[in-house]
Amino acid sequence: MSGCDACPSNPLRTGKLVAPARRTVAIVGPPNSGKSTLFNALTGLRQKVANFPGVTVEHRIGRAHLDGDQEVDLIDLPGVYSLSPISEDEQVTHDVLTGAMAGIGRPDAILLVIDSTNLARQFTLAAPVLSLGIPTMVLLNLADELRRRGGVLDTEALAQQIGAPVALVSAARGEGLEAVHEFLTGALAVPRPLELPVVQDLPCCREWAGRVGERASYRAPAPPMWTRRLDGLFLHPVGGPLTLAAMMVLVFQAIFSWAQPLIGAVQWAIESSGNWLGSALPDTALRSLLLEGIWGGVGTVLTFLPQILILFLFITILEDSGYMSRAALIADRTMAKVGLQGKSFIPLLSAHACAVPAILATRTIENRRDRIATILIMPFMTCSARLPVYTLVIAAFLPERPLIGPLLGTRAAALMGLYLLGYLAAFTTARLLKSSVLRSEPTPFVLELPPYRLPTLKTVLLTLWDRARVFLYRAGTIILLATIILWGLAHLPLQDGKAPPLEQSVAGTLGRTIEPLIEPLGFNWKIGVGLISSLAAREVIVSTLGTLYGIEGDPESEGLQAALQRELSLGGAVALLVFFAFAMQCMSTVATVRRETGGWRWPLYQFAYMSALAYFGALAANHLVRLVVG
């Protein structure tokens, strides 16, 4: 490496930040160095953050308000190890920094966020970033962790060497952000650089980073003890898989048992407000719309909010603690068997929340064929919109009995079975794809394992609050709209100025038209109407059935569960669950797949394949159950 000493210095074009109307400042840094956390701290926005590399895959713009009524537009970017992109998320960062991204000019300044607990490697990125010639401030993030583990660094000396302002910050705690504000207002003096290495040569940059760190008296922090101890458990040959299984059992049991009191409370609130409304309003069409349509439909969906929040509580803890990468590591061997790699497992896990962001998260997968295969199996992962359907049908047909003492009941076990069914479908499909149309050379699996961190109460609560808002927003928009349309279709055409019997309404006619097709699955025409409406969003089937049964019967005397027991045979109920496990009833997913694969070809194949699998799977389930139960 002697050639490195001969690296010609690359004088940095420095200068004050000129102040046009609004400057743009890009936040750049290696993956998982805390860029989005900083972005959130400066803009007050709530971009998703978690403790694993590759959380941010798109650029996001947010406004930061500075002193003296100044404003800057901050651009949060996906993490990069260098400025030579390999995957699509890295391409985004590259394009923004070079000014190639449509709609965004070259940024006026850069905030380079570096994990200070790992300077030698992370600082390597500083070389190519500084030589872009854009005014840059280096933020050494995670200063609190550096201190706690006994690491030190002379920021003055570092700033002197690289000719850019440097500050130790903790974005998560808001420490040291005053310096960032000063830099952004253009008040900080920018010292002259001494030397910068040739940018193309990675070993050169790396040696430069090591040297710069040494001269800044960098003492690396002690290795995180807790990470070593926890990995000893979570990656233990026996203890690791057992812990993973135990955690899954806990999640499913919690969804059924912990949520119960909360569900009861929500149900009570909806029922009593419905009763009050029913007695307060005159018997008009409006009263019927409110009670049968909105209270019976949207209200039913709302009762599932507690369960969804419990699911998200677990997902958030997994993502923020650093366990996510370990789960991917444990899954890598299974993934290798189906022709994918452990990296695909992280998006697949987050798809338990929703497939749409999970499909975006596949941008971190470098190999395009692996990426498409991962996208194509994504909707088989049980998303939170399936949860209301699953828990409704399970609770209606399966009595709760303890299986392993109080640890696992029959209902939680059934729910777990449905999740496993989703995995089975996903992995079989991946295997088929990877051994045929999407065959490719195996790509090397390289995954960084972040240190474990205790999720902060604030992030967890904010995430839950955000998820609750998303859920309520959906209930108030798409589900409400679908419910109102359905209520209308169930009351038209008017006969002698009055609503027709349900069977003769437009909705009824629609259901009866497809009834011959779905009868072999054990579904009647009302379930058929539910299936059609659930194309808008999966949980709409719950509101649809709530509305239909509300119109037909007296909703107070007969709950949705009792109505389902009357309408569906056991075979039909199992078939309904299987149908929902396999079908791709989600238009936003179809649209996202189209966008991410660049055309209609893949989403259309995917939709057809999943629909066929759902239909024939449900058919088989119905007949199998009938054969067994008689």
Next chain:
Amino acid sequence: MLQVNFISHPKRRRRHGRSRHHLLSELPIGEEAIVERVELHGPAGRRLMELGFLPGNRVTASGRAPGGDPLIFGVDGALVALRRETAACLTVRRETPGSD
């Protein structure tokens, strides 16, 4: 050639143990070594280098996944997991020769 022998013939490995060159995939857990060569080209090789698997840099075998693969290495103060086959593309030099 020597490297293939390492994998398939444990006895011969002991004989060659005096040679200080090993495959990274063969580094016993807890041991440190210096990266010698990265025989992996294209984007994957570059990614490994970006993560610190650079000639002259120190790596530690810190553990493995429950199934024995992938392997976990400590490099530059961070943990990085590689599949065994990928780790076999790197040769390392042990600090204390012949200690296995």
